[in-house]
Amino acid sequence: MLLIGSLASPYVRKVRIVLAEKKLDYRFQEDNPWAADTQLPQTNPLGKVPALVLDGKEVLYDSRVIVEYLDTLSPVGRLIPAGGRERAHVKTWEALADGVLDAGVAMRLEQTWAGRSDAQRCQAWVDRSLDKVQRGLDAMQAQAPGAQPFLTGQHLSLADIAVVTAVDWLAFRFPQQDWLQGRPALAALRERLAPRASFADTAPRL
Structure with missing residues (x-):
């Protein structure tokens, strides 16, 4: 998995904490959505962080969607109750x-x-x-x-x-x-x- 985001973004940080708590491997690519040279719109048409790229192609965006998905990937430290x-x-x-x-x-x-x-x-x-x-x-x-x-x-x-x-x-x-x-x-x-x-x-x- 590739996480694209800013080190200052709280929404990105929420995802990074969940990744750490779930002990999931990922790569991090820094991108500032406010910078003139941002490449983010090529991944997320809304131009917002975080964006999570799966298998090099499918992309999840919005931190709430991403953390909910991540919580399903491992039984370690469930962070969201099942229902x-x-x-x-x-x-x-x-x-x-x-x-x-x-x-x-x-x-x-x-x-x-x-x-x-x-x-x-x-x-x-x-x-x-x-x-x-x-x-x-x-x-x-x-x-x-x-x-x-x-x-x-x-x-x-x-x-x-x-x-x-x-x-x-x-x-x-x-x-x-x-x-x-x-x-x-x-x-x-x-x-x-x-x-x-x-x-x-x-x-x-x-």
Whole structure:
């Protein structure tokens, strides 16, 4: 398998963590979708990362599709329950974390994208996106259980991976803001997973 993506992308990192946890072999090809010389549209017509190339031809894209596929490849460390309410619970956590990321990315692009001048930037849009991020983090804190080590029980799941990936990216891109102030459950989860090899080896970087 060939994974195409950016080392700074939280969506790519989520896939890389799953690959590590599932002990799956793959090659990594770095590509910045915002660069003028990006080759990504030749693989993913949407021009987004991550993209996972299977057997040199078939391509999967969207991190949610990719991680769900990867979880079926090995019985080692199942990260998504097979069905029922437990599966829906984990996927809802992932949707919430990805929604926080989507809003965070929108906020960052509005503030920094070189394709817009300062006069074209919209503070109201930044504020709206920030509000979504804060509400999402508040919901995570409120829903996080206090009496178990992980979000959905005694074992690591995709819920934990998605949430910590989102929190780490916010800290990476907006270090001036303390995203975990008043959110002790999220802080504890992040601290618990930080030393784990799959998380430590994939920390976001430029």
